Amino acid sequence: MLMRTDPFRDLDRLTQQLLGTPTGTWSKPTAMPMDAYRAGDEFVVCFDLPGVDPAAIDLDVERNVLTVKAERRPVSPGDDVAMQVAERTLGVFSRQLFLGDTLDTEHIHADYDAGVLTLRIPIAEKAKPRRITVSATGEDRTEIRA
Numbered sequence: 001m002l003m004r005t006d007p008f009r010d011l012d013r014l015t016q017q018l019l020g021t022p023t024g025t026w027s028k029p030t031a032m033p034m035d036a037y038r039a040g041d042e043f044v045v046c047f048d049l050p051g052v053d054p055a056a057i058d059l060d061v062e063r064n065v066l067t068v069k070a071e072r073r074p075v076s077p078g079d080d081v082a083m084q085v086a087e088r089t090l091g092v093f094s095r096q097l098f099l100g101d102t103l104d105t106e107h108i109h110a111d112y113d114a115g116v117l118t119l120r121i122p123i124a125e126k127a128k129p130r131r132i133t134v135s136a137t138g139e140d141r142t143e144i145r146a
Helices: 009-019
Strands: 002-005 034-039 042-048 058-063 066-072 091-099 111-114 116-122 131-134 142-145
Touching: 066 116
Parallel strands: none
Antiparallel strands: 002 091, 034 042, 042 116, 058 066, 066 091, 111 116, 131 142
């Protein structure tokens, strides 16, 4: 139902090993961790985006590919303040998910609360089990589950 891909994960990991770049300074895979699960008749995907303004989140769906982009902007502490430690990842982060044909991408619901972006994607009607009535030539009718 869901396939995860990130073509830059191996490149980032290799760069970190070769150059000694600490994890999280610009590594995109760690910047947007996610959980995905099915709950009843919908598929739920949760992204951790702490410190991201909801207006800085973009969601796009094209041909069953869901793209999530978010930007975490630096907080300016003021002119007379010198930053001592800056470990939080800043910049634009992007993640793509390939959604199966069994999901209804026309009715995705997005909610952002406490730094977590939650997407609820309903299961398409064509993918839900249904009953088919079989008619007989006589008076008896039989119902068979499909």
